[in-house]
Amino acid sequence: MDVQKFKQELIAYSKEIGIDKIGFTTADPFSELKNRLIRQQELGYHSGFEEPDIEKRVTPTLLLDEPRSIISIALAYPSKMKDRVVSKKGERRGIFSRASWGLDYHHLLRDKLKKLEEFIKMKVPDARLKSMVDTGELSDRAVAERAGIGWSGKNCAIITPEFGSYVYIGEMITSIPFEPDTPIEDQCGSCTKCLEACPTGALVQGGQINAQRCISFLTQTKGFIPDEFREKIGNRVYGCDSCQTACPHNKVKNFHFHEEMEPDPEVAKPLLRPILQLSNREFKNKFGDVSGSWRGKKPIQRNAMIALAHFKDESAVSDLIEVLKNEASPVARGTAAWALGKIGGETAFAALEKAKAVETDSAVQIEIEKALSLNK
Ligand code: B12
Numbered sequence: 160m161d162v163q164k165f166k167q168e169l170i171a172y173s174k175e176i177g178i179d180k181i182g183f184t185t186a187d188p189f190s191e192l193k194n195r196l197i198r199q200q201e202l203g204y205h206s207g208f209e210e211p212d213i214e215k216r217v218t219p220t221l222l223l224d225e226p227r228s229i230i231s232i233a234l235a236y237p238s239k240m241k242d243r244v245v246s247k248k249g250e251r252r253g254i255f256s257r258a259s260w261g262l263d264y265h266h267l268l269r270d271k272l273k274k275l276e277e278f279i280k281m282k283v284p285d286a287r288l289k290s291m292v293d294t295g296e297l298s299d300r301a302v303a304e305r306a307g308i309g310w311s312g313k314n315c316a317i318i319t320p321e322f323g324s325y326v327y328i329g330e331m332i333t334s335i336p337f338e339p340d341t342p343i344e345d346q347c348g349s350c351t352k353c354l355e356a357c358p359t360g361a362l363v364q365g366g367q368i369n370a371q372r373c374i375s376f377l378t379q380t381k382g383f384i385p386d387e388f389r390e391k392i393g394n395r396v397y398g399c400d401s402c403q404t405a406c407p408h409n410k411v412k413n414f415h416f417h418e419e420m421e422p423d424p425e426v427a428k429p430l431l432r433p434i435l436q437l438s439n440r441e442f443k444n445k446f447g448d449v450s451g452s453w454r455g456k457k458p459i460q461r462n463a464m465i466a467l468a469h470f471k472d473e474s475a476v477s478d479l480i481e482v483l484k485n486e487a488s489p490v491a492r493g494t495a496a497w498a499l500g501k502i503g504g505e506t507a508f509a510a511l512e513k514a515k516a517v518e519t520d521s522a523v524q525i526e527i528e529k530a531l532s533l534n535k
């Protein structure tokens with residue numbers, strides 16, 4: 160088989176099926192990444208969402224028999240909504256980050272990779288292939304960087320010259336010895352805009368994140384949000400885009416290539432108060448198709464309460480009192496207490512006093528005390 164010719168056919172096919180960028184690299188181990196991953200763990204800077212087995216993450220031979228190459232794909236997503244929300248005065252909204260707009264990207268990329276696999280199998284029936292997106296063992300960014308998709312920015316993102324960093328990435332390990340592409344040169348230069356824009360100092364230095372401080376991570380956790388971050392979260396109910404919106408390489412980048420990625424503004428920028436009252440079924444119906452719902456309803460409800468506190472939305476006091484009185488989850492009750500303290504007012508503090516008398520969970524009691532101490 161003429162592998163070079165086949166590579167060109169595959170590239171042409173990838174364009175036909177709506178893959179915006181494709182690159183090829185070897186299946187060599189990711190040795191530099193290995194040291195980096197070990198260091199991140201030693202420092203406690205990892206998120207815990209990554210594949211825990213570092214050897215698997217950096218050794219393609221542990222994932223496929225005799226791998227010879229890795230194909231990296233990228234799909235560009237929109238940075239601006241086509242449709243705007245029709246807001247009434249006083250109705251406060253939260254925001255899902257762009258990577259959670261439209262249909263969950265895992266489905267879209269897996270579908271493209273499946274089509275690529277079928278195309279390869281048609282020409283090379285005995286090819287061995289393994290595809291992954293986000294939840295797989297490999298570092299999608301390290302593969303994309305080595306395959307020439309984009310450079311690794313100081314904000315940690317893979318930045319493509321064509322689409323900026325607003326791209327989802329995935330990859331396929333193959334048994335076919337495709338010619339590798341050349342990595343793209345770093346174009347960050349002396350810029351440090353993303354480091355300055357990060358609200359929590361999570362970017363400890365260019366290209367290094369402390370995930371435990373990253374708002375994107377915090378919005379995806381299930382416990383209490385540590386105090387120091389609550390006000391910095393603002394109205395983000397899922398994810399954070401600040402280090403990408405600050406990037407000059409994203410300035411005029413806004414691509415609408417994929418119909419499925421178009422956000423429903425009522426989902427991507429949802430009204431906050433109704434989120435507190437959603438049943439599991441209602442949550443699934445409204446948010447179930449977006450990637451930001453992967454941790455379920457509770458983190459989104461907790462973040463919505465933090466956002467209501469951020470806006471000091473007095474109209475939310477009755478909803479928050481409901482949560483404080485009736486929610487089974489201590490995280491929900493405690494966050495509601497904190498939000499009531501932040502918003503303040505007679506009704507809020509009276510409800511907090513009442514809750515103080517009956518609350519039995521020690522973590523919630525602490526939150527109630529904290530909230531009451533704001534009554535000055
Ligand atoms: C865990 C995880 C997170 C964690 C940790 C993020 C992080 N930066 O590590 C949290 C929850 C915080 C997170 C947040 C986000 N994530 Co995330 N996340 C992942 C996941 C599952 C693993 C990432 C990982 O292993 N990190 C560990 C670090 C150490 O390695 P790495 O970033 O993968 O690889 C780079 C570094 O190792 C670096 N490096 C290696 N050696 C050295 C040495 C030096 C000196 C330096 C400077 C750098 C360096 O180069 C590699 C290539 O860039 C990947 C999917 C996957 N399977 O890879 C998605 C992924 C990285 N996330 C993605 C996205 C979109 C996001 C968010 C933008 C979502 C949002 N809007 O809220 C934010 C961005 C935050 C940020 N600034 O990074 C995309 C990135 C797409 C892109 N264009 O880069 C991915 C690839 C998912 C996907 N398939 O599309 N994420």
Ligand code: SF4
Pocket residue numbers: 356357358359360361362368372373374375376398399400401402403
């Ligand atoms: S996603 Fe937000 S919190 Fe995380 S590193 Fe970027 S700007 Fe900082």
Ligand code: SF4
Pocket residue numbers: 312313314315346347348349350351352353354405406407408
């Ligand atoms: S903001 Fe500047 S330093 Fe940060 S990723 Fe973009 S170009 Fe690089």
